[in-house]
Amino acid sequence: MLADPEAMKRFGNTVVQWNLHTKQPKKVFDVPGAPLEIRCAWGENHNYCFTSTALTSKIWLIYEDQEGAWQAKEVADVGDPSKIPLPVDISIQSDDKMLWVNTFMDGKTRAFDISDPFKPKQVFEQKIGAQVNMVSSSWDGKRLYYTSSLLANWDKKGADNEQFLKAYDWDGKQLKEKFAIDFTKEKLGRA
Numbered sequence: 001m002l003a004d005p006e007a008m009k010r011f012g013n014t015v016v017q018w019n020l021h022t023k024q025p026k027k028v029f030d031v032p033g034a035p036l037e038i039r040c041a042w043g044e045n046h047n048y049c050f051t052s053t054a055l056t057s058k059i060w061l062i063y064e065d066q067e068g069a070w071q072a073k074e075v076a077d078v079g080d081p082s083k084i085p086l087p088v089d090i091s092i093q094s095d096d097k098m099l100w101v102n103t104f105m106d107g108k109t110r111a112f113d114i115s116d117p118f119k120p121k122q123v124f125e126q127k128i129g130a131q132v133n134m135v136s137s138s139w140d141g142k143r144l145y146y147t148s149s150l151l152a153n154w155d156k157k158g159a160d161n162e163q164f165l166k167a168y169d170w171d172g173k174q175l176k177e178k179f180a181i182d183f184t185k186e187k188l189g190r191a
Helices: none
Strands: 014-019 024-030 035-040 048-053 058-064 070-077 087-092 098-103 108-113 121-127 135-137 143-147 164-170 175-182
Touching: 014 035, 014 058, 024 070, 035 087, 048 087, 087 135, 098 135
Parallel strands: none
Antiparallel strands: 014 024, 035 048, 048 058, 058 070, 087 098, 098 108, 108 121, 135 143, 143 164, 164 175
């Protein structure tokens, strides 16, 4: 699909900065590869956000430069882009030092040190399940929560169609599973 320009036209390739008061776009950034989620830094004067692109497996930084203009810059790869791990959700820890990136196709979560937002460095990787979608970091950064379903029509088939909520403790070096709810086993529907 990536080699087919017509197929790629069916996916979004922009990020739009909005003026929320006037409800008008301020700037449109060219971010090829279907950017899905955008997460902004929490800290005062941390005028930047991250997005990941599902089809090209890149992390992009959207930031305010020294002249006060906003820019978009590709800053890191997610996994092996040639294998299209399909980054789907991202979460910035409240101290703005870690970015969590989930990849649906390989079921992994990856942690990037974003102390320097222009040079994210992957520092951790772990398989969460056959498929993983959403990630949320607790405010203190010590717990992470994962769910698996992307879209019912896109979820994997058979045994790989896992439907779960999983919670992990994070000690800064490793994830340790605390509990998991199997939505299929409990007959709860999709996660």
